[in-house]
Amino acid sequence: MTTFKDRSDVFAELGTKLSIAEIFETLVDGEVPIRFSAHDGSSTGPKDSEFALEILNPRGINYIATAPGDLGMARAYISGDMAAEGIHPGDPYEILRAMGELKFQRPSALELVTIARSLGWDALKPIAPPPQETVPRWRRIALEGLRHSKTRDAESIHHHYDVSNTFYEYVLGPSMTYTCACYEDEGMTLEEAQENKYRLVFDKLKLKAGDRLLDIGCGWGGMVRYAAKRGVRVIGATLSAEQAEWAQRKIAEEGLSELAEVRHSDYRDVRESDFDALSSIGLTEHIGVQNYPSYFGFIKSKLREGGLFLNHTITRHDNTRTTRAGxxxxxxxxxxxxxxxxxxxxxxxxNTGLEVLHEENLRPHYALTLAEWCKNLVANWDACVAEVGEGTAKVWGLYMAGSRLGFERNVVQLHQVLGVKLGPNQTWDVPLRPWWNA
Known part of the structure; x- marks a missing residue:
């Protein structure tokens, strides 16, 4: 069909009305890469596309027209007002890959008037988003305080991690590990790769029986229990009440209570110090870039002289882009x-006065990890929907499949940084060359 952008003269006609497919074309910058159809019978995009999106009702196009981009598309899909053909909702990776070049643009004032005339002005009035969506950044200040205050951080963690321990068991598998695994090869199972990740962190930190480890942002206590099983005394801290409850129960079941503890606590409230090592696996993403100096200052304050730390976090591929998520x-x-x-x-x-000993990028490993989590979600889809509802399950499929693409395309990376707190003489108390098996 003739694209909307090829017929801009249509706006000069006062009574012009557009189909929903033409409205969608207006919002897209470039070609529509997959088939798109709507409840008014209109369609656009390649007819032979393996994948298709269908707007099912007026609310679906309202979401897309009022928030062109990933937010509007997500609202329509999560609410059930837009259907995706050719994929399982637990793993929409293939359709997201096919839509990889899809870009949206804000309509001009004249285009917006024509869209409103076509749909009816009432159809573009703001409507409530799906219940899985949290409020925008500017409203969080009034409701939860300044960004990265203890209160607001606790609410952010609650939003994501206190979904349901049962749901996470379905998606993450027996290890209950919600961070990048480390694969020796692609034939490794997810569980083997997660165990290997903990082994790598343990070895990099040069831990041994009798040492003391602080694990901040400890999740369900995977690293805590791994270290305690090898004789290390461990304190873990998490802002998620459900994680802490699950981890403490598991610690007791495995007979590790004399060595291990997981606290429902902000990491900043840990009073103990003089630890031999500190691990932070998947916490830095929640810290806030402007808070890095105080965060790494905290790490320094908790280590003994000569103590090692490992920071494991998702990063961008450069240091110039906006720090905020989409x-x-x-x-x-x-x-x-x-x-x-x-x-x-x-x-x-x-700049905090810690010394970096080693750094490595595990970007491909996270793509492999996310693919396995999506497989778990697909395999347990009915149970996951029963546990948290279809909308929330769709959020997770969309988020994990999209993140997999991000790691594959080098939009994001995963870095482990190993460092040491030096003593007054500034000498290393570690071997001259890496002492762990990569």
């Missing part, structure tokens, strides 16, 4: 999450 991730997945490149992280570690 609208979909911010509203549905990680409220207030921020990312920056590994260069900024290393600089702030060094």
């Amino acid at each position: 609208d979909f991730i911010d509203r549905y997945v990680f409220p207030d999450g921020e990312l920056i490149g590994s260069g900024r992280i290393i600089s702030d570690i060094q």
